[in-house]
Amino acid sequence: MPKITFIQPDGSEQVVEAEPGVTLMESAKMNDVPGIEAECGGACACATCHVYVDDAWREKTGKPSQMEEDMLDFAFDVREQSRLSCQIKLTPELDGLVVRVPAKQF
Template identity: 80%
Template sequence: MTKITFIQPDGESQTVEAENGLTVMEAAKLNDIAGIEAECGGACACATCHVYVDEAWRDKTGKAADMEEDMLDFAFDVREGSRLCCQIKITDALDGLVVRVPAKQF
């Protein structure tokens, strides 16, 4: 199992364990992480699973593909490290991943 820590805008954090092969969004939904709406269910057709990947993890999560970049145009407060967590596949290499949840989702 891979551990992922979600940090809320107020600094509160929740660490969950997730199976490899799932997405970070699926792990968030399975563990009732506040602020991850995932209205499209992971189809990369909205921006309601927007997160900020901690700088130390950006190389391991990779860069957003063109379709994801297009959807991020609709996200609130896009920053360096912004990703849609439905597009981040969980692998052993992501054990310990830290992401921050934005103050709001569109």
């Protein structure tokens, strides 16, 4: 099972074990990660599951689709590392993934 590290704006870390095949957002919600609101439930229809993917993992998580980029327009403090966690499917290859939770989602 992939282990994912969520880093909060204050620097605190939460490591969770995820089931392969679920999304990063689903894993965050199942493990009560603060700051991941996911108001649309993973339909890529909001930007409340916004995260910053650590630079070392950006290639492995891939680039956002056009639909995801359009939704990121609604996120706060969008950066080059920004992704919607509902659009990152977890695989064994993402074991060790590190993401940062933004200071606010909207």
